[in-house]
Amino acid sequence: MTAIHRALGLAGAIAITAACGSTAAPAATASPAPKAADVAIDVQAFKFPANMDVPKGTKVTWTNKDTAAHTVTSGTRPNKDGKFDSPLPAAGTFSFTFADAGTFAYYCSLHSSMNATITVK
Numbered sequence: 729m730t731a732i733h734r735a736l737g738l739a740g741a742i743a744i745t746a747a748c749g750s751t752a753a754p755a756a757t758a759s760p761a762p763k764a765a766d767v768a769i770d771v772q773a774f775k776f777p778a779n780m781d782v783p784k785g786t787k788v789t790w791t792n793k794d795t796a797a798h799t800v801t802s803g804t805r806p807n808k809d810g811k812f813d814s815p816l817p818a819a820g821t822f823s824f825t826f827a828d829a830g831t832f833a834y835y836c837s838l839h840s841s842m843n844a845t846i847t848v849k
């Protein structure tokens with residue numbers, strides 16, 4: 729068998745495979761893992777939502793709706809735990825994806841009344 733014959737044979741096999749694939753049940757090809765929906769938190773009037781429950785894998789985005797600057801700092805005041813720590817200037821945003829289950833405390837390092845948790849399930 730020559731190289732050309734071999735190539736033609738292979739092309740034929742691919743064409744047959746593709747034809748079979750097109751008649752397969754949709755479930756066989758549609759298999760991306762379900763993705764957690766993104767969650768938006770508006771930081772407003774010097775407040776975080778006290779607690780928020782989210783599923784694992786959720787990307788949380790904080791948006792500062794105040795004219796004052798805040799921070800989104802993980803840990804329990806005054807102890808940063810190093811998971812995340814971002815300034816949040818007026819109109820600024822910060823995003824973090826919670827991959828693991830648990831309860832995650834965070835606070836604003838500029839305003840002592842701003843303390844909250846995210847519970848990931």
Ligand SMILES: [Cu+2]
Nearest residue numbers: 798836838839
């Ligand atoms: Cu603040």
